Amino acid sequence: MPAKSQYELEREANIANNLALFEELGLKEAVKDLGIPTAKLTGKRKAAPVRPKTLKRERAEPEAPRRQSRRLLTKLHPDPNETPEERKLREDALDKERIKQEDARLEAEEKARIAKRPRHDVLNFKTLAETEEPQELSWLTQTMEIVAQTSGRRVGDPEAFNFPDDAKHKTAVKYLREKVKDLKVVSRAKVTTNRVYCAVYHPEVTKDIVFFGDKHGQLGIWDARAPPDDVNDDDEGIAPDNREGGKYCRLQLHWPATSKSSISSIKLDPIDSHNLYTSSYDCTIRSLSFVSGSSKEIYASEDGVLICSMDLPPTGNEMWISDGSGGVSHLDLRQDKSHIRRYELSEAKIGCISVNPTRPNFLLTASNSRFLKIWDTRKLNGLPIESLDHAHRVGSARQTLNFESSIINKFLESKKGKGGFRGEWKHDKSASSAYWDPRGRQIVSTSYDDTLRLWDIESPVFRTDEVFPNLKPFCRIKHNCQTGKWLTILRAQWSPNPDAYPHFTVGNMDHSLDVYSSKGELITQLSDRTMISAVQAVTCSHPSIVERAASGNASGRCVLWAPKSLMVHP
Template sequence: MVSKLEKQRLENIQRNKELLRSLSLDKISYEIKKDVEEKKAETKAKRQKRKTDTAPKEPIRKSRRLQGIKIEDTEDYQTAMRAKELQQIEEEKLEKLRTMKLPGNVSLIDILKEQNKDNEIKGEDNDDEKLLSEFSRLSDNFSVGDFYEVISKKPTDDKSINKLRKEFKSIDLYEKFLPNQISLTEDRLAIINFHPSNTEKIIVGGDILGNLGIWNPNSDTDENPAITSFNLHGKHISKIAFSTKKLNNLYTASYDNSIRCTDLKTLKSTEVLGLLDDNGNDIGISDIQLSTPNTSSYENLLFFTTLTGQFGSFDIRSKPRTTSISLYRLSDKKIGGFSINPNANYQLSTGSLDRTLKIWDLRKVNANSNWSEKFPSDACIHAYGGFSSRLSVSSTDWNSSGDIVCNGYADAINIFKLGDTTQWNSDFLYKPKKKSKEIIPMTLKPDHVMKHNCRTGKWVSILKARWQMNPKDGYEKFVIGNMQKFFDVYTANGIQVAHLGGKSITAVPAVANFHPTENWLVGGTASGKCVLFS
């Protein structure tokens, strides 16, 4: 039995519990306890961290040298170097623009400034940037002839230049038919030429399949051009030449090994040479030229070069020849073109795939080609010397004033003003040392160099600069095709006097030629079409 006192104590305990529950003191007590425990844990973590921090540590930052990093490998250095290289390239391009001279000693940078002015490009702060942008657009595939409109506006004191420019401005493109309607040959024209007549503009062209086309514009009907075509050779026709005595006798050379003579009146064609090597294999003919009637000992001779680098000649009055012709080794590779000096038929120049222009003397024959690596035992003629090009030389042409023009894949036209070479001795350009092999010195330097895009590629015939043979107006000048579908005409001093073209010329007139005496121009395209200015 619970005493009264014990009963009172139990009631007091129950009352206090209810009071505590109503005040939520147990929850507060739990939270206080939790907070105390968290503070203890935090204090313990700080003590452990202080212990860890007191342990020795490596420096936070180390030099690149201590880390084994080369300065050249860092991104900052490489970025700086790239910026420096770009700046250097731009400076080199600007310097190239400043030093690149056009005919008349005008720099390309001046011409580009003139063009920018014409196009109303203003602002001096970014002039260099705009010029470089224009130069980059041009890249290397341009010719000085592309700037003729700007160049011709510049005043000149040379009355002959002004006269020539005015004259060429007055000649017109043939109007009766558009160039793409005048199909001179079936395939790509490789060579084109005028008949020497100065009354009729008779044009003859040969293509890469051996087809010959003859066009007489004076006989054109309203419906069709007066063109006669026939297959004359089995391969590429490389050259067309007219006899100086019988003007209707047309000589053609071909890669098929033959040289033929065709009478334009009767259209009868005969073979005058079929060239074979010692094993009976065909030797392709790359170029031919008839001697000029100024040296009796070389009169009636037809000179030729081959695809294998040889040179020969024969009398056109003789019967057809095959292997009984003396050949001289002038190159280890293809001779693309050659030219006989009009004032001295014993001198000739050759342009070759071996990247040289060389000048030779027929009067002195050497038993061995000491300079040749592949054919040292072949007979050779004396070499005065030559010119070394960066790339192959496509053509060389000699005029009556003693100037040679040559061009090739190095994208340049070179003019050598040699003057009276009849006074040259055999050792004019050099003297070989005693007891040494005769090595041909590349000592010739061009007097004038013009930038010209000669990158014709696979489908366009090679560009070749050609002098006007006997200009009636007395001015020495040559023509060359322009990749922008124009003809460019230059004087012997490298001054441009014409840039002929038009919207109706839809293809490059790559093979181009002057009439021997008149200022008429003709060109042929990759599709066998003919372009005539007269």
């Protein structure tokens, strides 16, 4: 019998050690189930053999030479007797092969780069939902066909709910509290695969359709109270309260599917509820139409400037866009996307922009420079083009009028520019968001200084060209806004319902959803410790139903808050 190799000796030693350990632990029957021959298990327990010293393995026979290409051998190990002509031919052949390999490598790298670039062409639903099951896509089409195509945004009256005495305010707040204090979690689902960054509630009243944008450029469309499908075998052991509620579909609107394509904001078209806009960190804004079943690009920033926020006036004809370089761009949706006017309004990132719904020429910006500022866009749009040189006017792919801060400041100090800048307020730390309410009268801001602030600007001051006489907030609310690296920034969001007493929602680090009145009173804190164990960082409200709110967290799980009577169980 030939001598055992070192490998076989080590293997037998390992088997003996394992068998001894199993018997010591009383797992003899488990050893039998492993299929080890019973001969090794009979008799008395033997002491584990000493593990032999590991030795360097030696080959019993010399390894036979491997086969090699004669052509490569000739090129790499030339004949010492070759002539100069033969050497030149050989070296030329080697050079050609190196060039061919380098070209192949560069081509592969270029294909990889192209795959990571944003998609600028028109994309249909099939392409956007290529990772989804076909029935989910058909469900989306059928659902949106049922939904009426209506105006997506209503505005309020600046003088509405401006009661002369506190008694009427208290009555209105009491009515609002009765409406929202008992809202429960009636549906939950993991609508997006990654962290929720933004959300918007569809105005349809017969359904609860909510759109969520996530960290990797994915749009989740959730019909939160849709009747559930038949229960799968995998779900039979899950309690009804723990099953996913409603139906949802995921569309990969922005590409690549990484954090470089996070959806920074979602806006419904103010004049067509079957169309919505999404801005992304891939430096593009896309329009998604449920009528045509496609998505098209309407804007792409130059030089990779990060798009942070966008908003539209109620007419829906234009769009205002803020970016990470302190600029604000104006896009007329009735014109070709090549006609852009960009204004440098801050030395730091403008993370939020809001258009006054009742006075659309008043623009609100919040930036990392800590300032909240109000602008009159009629003056900004009046900046003379003659003040720009050729470099400012012509971009790499389209004509962009880029007004630098020095040009804007000089113009605002002139007689023609008077009234372009209306006021500012400096927070203690970065101002993460600021929004007009549906009446275009009040402002709520969120800041990293852990404070929510409220402003109430009366109508007469809008009618002049003078700087607002007093832009001091009338209310400050202490609120923990230290979300850190792994949570979406908290933003207080007004309810877009113009018929309800003005109120806003904001996420709470204590896992609740807080509702405040326009006077800064805490209406209620919605929470459910048995069903929610994460911060509801992103919030939104139904445009016309007071008893509806939705929220999303860092895992992509979303929640519908509504009266308990609307809860649907499988």
